[in-house]
Amino acid sequence: MFKNVLLDLGSTVDGRLVAHVADFCRKADAELTVLNVFEEPSRSVSSYFSAHHKDLQNIILENYGEQLDNALSDSGLDAQAFTREVRWGKDFIEAIKLVHERKFDLLISASQENAGPPDSTAMHLMRKSPCPVWIHRGDLWKGAVRVLAAVNTSDTSDENRRLNAKIIRHGMHVNNILRGHLHIISCWSGYMESVLSSPRFSEQEKVDYLDFEQKQTEQELAALVKAEGVPDTAKTKIIHGSPAQVIPRYAAEQKMDVVVMGSVARTGIPGLLVGNTAEKIVANLDNSILAIKPDGFVSPVSG
Structure with a gap:
C-alpha cells in the first residue's frame, strides 16, 4: 500500500522529520524521496546576482545542502537512505506534479505546529493530491x-x-x-x-x-x-x-x-x-x- 513515499519539506531543513519518515519507510519496506521546493527568484534579482558573477540558485542549493547534511548527521541518518529531489516553483504544485510523475502512493507534508489548523501548503496538498496525504505533527x-x-x-x-x-x-x-x-x-x-x-x-x-x-x-x-x-x-x-x-x-x-x-x-x-x-x-x-x-x-x- 505504501511502497513509494514522498516527503515534501518545502524550503525547510528538518533532519529529525527525515529520520522519522525514513524509519517509517524502513518498517513499511518503502522507498523514500525527500523533496525541497524553492521559490524561484525574480528576473531582476537573478540579473543582479548574474551581473556580480554569482549563480544565486546554485548558492541557495549548496547552502541548503550543507544545512541538511548537518541536520542528518545530528539525527544519525545516512543520506543514502533516501533520494533527494529539488524543484523551483510553488511548493504544493511541484509536490503534486511529482506525485503524478513518479506515482507516489503517500505524500507527507512538512511538520506542522502542534495546535491549530495546518498551514496553507498542507491544506492544498490535502485537497488536491491524488494520493493519500499525511499532515505531520x-x-x-x-x-x-x-x-x-x-x-x-x-x-x-x-x-x-x-x-x-x-x-x-x-x-x-x-x-x-x-x-x-x-x-x-x-x-x-x-x-x-x-x-x-x-x-x-x-x-x-x-x-x-x-x-x-x-x-x-x-x-x-x-x-x-x-x-x-x-x-x-x-x-x-x-x-x-x-x-x-x-x-x-x-x-x-x-x-x-x-x-x-x-x-x-x-x-x-x-x-x-x-x-x-x-x-x-x-x-x-x-x-x-x-x-x-x-x-x-x-x-x-x-x-
Missing part, C-alpha cells in the same frame, strides 16, 4: 502509537461505503507498520433533530426515532468491520453528535497520534471537499492526519 512513531480511523456510516451510498473501506484499510495498514493500537469511530445524529422538539412529536416518538438512527449506524459499522476483517483487538466506538466536534474531542481524550479520515470530493468538481465538515475536523485536530481520497478523484493539478 509531533513524534508519531515513538512509543505506544494510537491510530484512529474515522468513518461516516450515516451515508450508505456505494461511493461512501467504498471510501469507508479505504479508510479502514489504510488505518489497519498504518497500525500494522507502527505496531500500534487501532480505534475506529463513527458519529451519528438524527435528521433535523431540533424538529423533534416540536409538539408534533411525542417524547416516545423522539426516543424511538433516535434509537432507530443509532441502530442503523451500529449495523453499518458492524458490517464494515466484518467485511474488512478488522481484528478483535481494534476498539470501535459510536458517538452521538457532530463529527466536527466529536472526532477532535475523542482524538484528544484518547491521545491519538494519527487520525485517518476521508477527504471527499464533490462529483465532477476536482479538489473540493463536500461542505466544510472535513475542514472543520482538520482545523480542530491536534494530531497527525492521514487524508484518504475517494475512488475516481481527479486532481486539479496535472502532472
Whole structure:
C-alpha cells in the first residue's frame, strides 16, 4: 500500500522529520524521496546576482545542502537512505506534479505546529493530491502509537461505503507498520433533530426515532468491520453528535497520534471537499492526519 513515499519539506531543513519518515519507510519496506521546493527568484534579482558573477540558485542549493547534511548527521541518518529531489516553483504544485510523475502512493507534508489548523501548503496538498496525504505533527512513531480511523456510516451510498473501506484499510495498514493500537469511530445524529422538539412529536416518538438512527449506524459499522476483517483487538466506538466536534474531542481524550479520515470530493468538481465538515475536523485536530481520497478523484493539478 505504501511502497513509494514522498516527503515534501518545502524550503525547510528538518533532519529529525527525515529520520522519522525514513524509519517509517524502513518498517513499511518503502522507498523514500525527500523533496525541497524553492521559490524561484525574480528576473531582476537573478540579473543582479548574474551581473556580480554569482549563480544565486546554485548558492541557495549548496547552502541548503550543507544545512541538511548537518541536520542528518545530528539525527544519525545516512543520506543514502533516501533520494533527494529539488524543484523551483510553488511548493504544493511541484509536490503534486511529482506525485503524478513518479506515482507516489503517500505524500507527507512538512511538520506542522502542534495546535491549530495546518498551514496553507498542507491544506492544498490535502485537497488536491491524488494520493493519500499525511499532515505531520509531533513524534508519531515513538512509543505506544494510537491510530484512529474515522468513518461516516450515516451515508450508505456505494461511493461512501467504498471510501469507508479505504479508510479502514489504510488505518489497519498504518497500525500494522507502527505496531500500534487501532480505534475506529463513527458519529451519528438524527435528521433535523431540533424538529423533534416540536409538539408534533411525542417524547416516545423522539426516543424511538433516535434509537432507530443509532441502530442503523451500529449495523453499518458492524458490517464494515466484518467485511474488512478488522481484528478483535481494534476498539470501535459510536458517538452521538457532530463529527466536527466529536472526532477532535475523542482524538484528544484518547491521545491519538494519527487520525485517518476521508477527504471527499464533490462529483465532477476536482479538489473540493463536500461542505466544510472535513475542514472543520482538520482545523480542530491536534494530531497527525492521514487524508484518504475517494475512488475516481481527479486532481486539479496535472502532472
